[in-house]
Structure formats: structure tokens, C-alpha cells
Amino acid sequence: GQQVMQIPQYQHVQEGEDFTTYCNSSTTLSNIQWYKQRPGGHPVFLIQLVKSGEVKKQKRLTFQFGEAKKNSSLHITATQTTDVGTYFCAGPSAGGTSYGKLTFGQGTILTVHP
Amino acid sequence: KAGVTQTPRYLIKTRGQQVTLSCSPISGHRSVSWYQQTPGQGLQFLFEYFSETQRNKGNFPGRFSGRQFSNSRSEMNVSTLELGDSALYLCASSLTNTAEQFFGPGTRLTVL
Numbered sequence: 001g002q003q004v005m006q007i008p009q010y011q012h013v014q015e016g017e018d019f020t021t022y023c024n025s026s027t028t029l030s031n032i033q034w035y036k037q038r039p040g041g042h043p044v045f046l047i048q049l050v051k052s053g054e055v056k057k058q059k060r061l062t063f064q065f066g067e068a069k070k071n072s073s074l075h076i077t078a079t080q081t082t083d084v085g086t087y088f089c090a091g092p093s094a095g096g097t098s099y100g101k102l103t104f105g106q107g108t109i110l111t112v113h114p
Numbered sequence: 115k116a117g118v119t120q121t122p123r124y125l126i127k128t129r130g131q132q133v134t135l136s137c138s139p140i141s142g143h144r145s146v147s148w149y150q151q152t153p154g155q156g157l158q159f160l161f162e163y164f165s166e167t168q169r170n171k172g173n174f175p176g177r178f179s180g181r182q183f184s185n186s187r188s189e190m191n192v193s194t195l196e197l198g199d200s201a202l203y204l205c206a207s208s209l210t211n212t213a214e215q216f217f218g219p220g221t222r223l224t225v226l
Binding site: 001031033035041042043044045048088090093100101102103104105106107 | 145146204217220
């Protein structure tokens with residue numbers, strides 16, 4: 001079945017350092033979404049990428065969708081303690097008939113040391 | 115608008131019992147999806163309902179079932195609970211055919 005892999009599983013950084021998490025799908029995706037889950041919280045939608053090679057920025061966050069639409073990355077510039085949490089990528093599941101069925105990556109747990 | 119609400123927030127059951135979890139989507143959202151989150155398996159899709167019909171189903175045994183009511187509220191039921199069913203159960207709602215999934219706070223189920 002479809003698999004979405006994310007690396008690294010954990011990332012510890014000092015405040016001010018950059019952070020990147022990578023996502024790879026076993027199948028071509030029509031779109032990819034990114035979510036953030038704070039400790040003890042629930043996933044919160046960050047962004048959706050649809051086009052091959054698409055790059056989107058949200059303040060210090062930069063999201064990329066690969067040319068083959070099978071991989072994606074999230075880069076945070078100059079991390080802050082508020083960036084702490086788990087970052088998930090997710091894509092529509094193969095055979096899914098709507099956006100409501102997502103396959104999530106395992107997530108990258110980001111810890112930021114002040 | 116109020117967010118997605120889930121009740122109860124915490125639940126402790128024993129093996130063999132059954133449980134029903136409830137989810138109220140954001141007003142106007144007709145799609146409701148359920149996910150199970152565990153440290154080992156991560157976020158796994160259970161099922162999705164739209165207009166009272168199950169539109170998608172994940173790879174979970176038949177002990178897991180759900181339904182959606184005419185007001186879009188959804189319930190999921192787990193029968194004959196097993197220890198491995200201990201997890202955070204998350205409900206997400208969305209507008210028709212849009213990507214953004216709005217997650218509720220989840221129900222933390224512990225099976226003893």
C-alpha cells in the first residue's frame with residue numbers, strides 16, 4: 001500500500017538554528033499537506049502544495065513540492081521556541097475518493113533549546 | 115466559528131467492553147474523518163463520512179465502526195476493546211472537496 005516516509009524522526013536544535021524535515025511518498029501525489037501538532041495538542045493544518053516544483057513561504061517556513069510530486073520538504077529558518085512540536089506531511093491515500101482520506105508520514109519531532 | 119468538538123476527552127475502559135466516541139464538526143462542514151494516533155503507528159485513517167454515508171474506509175477490523183447523522187455529527191464505536199486500542203482518536207472535519215482538515219482535540223482512550 002501507499003507509504004509516506006518522513007525523516008528525520010527527531011531533531012534537536014538550538015534556538016536560532018535552521019530546521020528541515022523531508023517527506024517521501026511511494027506514489028505520486030495529487031497534493032501534499034503539512035500539519036503541526038504541539039505537545040498535547042492536535043494536528044493543525046499549515047499548508048497545501050499542489051503543483052510540481054511548487055514553493056510556498058509562510059514567514060520563516062518554506063515548503064517545497066518535488067518535481068515528480070513524490071517528495072516534499074519543510075524548512076524553518078531561525079527556529080524559535082514556539083516552533084516546538086511534531087510536523088507531519090500527508091497526502092491523499094491511493095484509491096481515496098476525497099481529501100478526507102489522508103496518509104500521514106510518521107512526523108518529525110522538533111525540540112528547540114533556548 | 116466554534117471548532118471541532120469531541121466528547122468525551124478522556125475515557126478508561128477494560129478489555130472486552132465497547133465504547134462510543136462523538137464528534138461535532140465545524141458548522142457547515144459535511145465531511146468528517148476519524149484517525150487513530152498511537153506512538154508506534156502514528157496517525158492512521160479509520161473512516162470518512164459525508165452526508166451520512168461512509169465515503170472511505172481504512173484498514174481496521176470490523177470492531178471499528180462509525181456513522182454520521184443528518185446534522186453532520188459523527189460517532190465512532192469500538193466493540194470488544196483490546197489493549198492495543200489504547201490511543202488518541204482524532205476527528206477532523208472539512209468543507210466539501212477542500213484540503214484543509216480541521217482536527218478536534220481528540221479523545222484519549224485507555225484500555226486496561
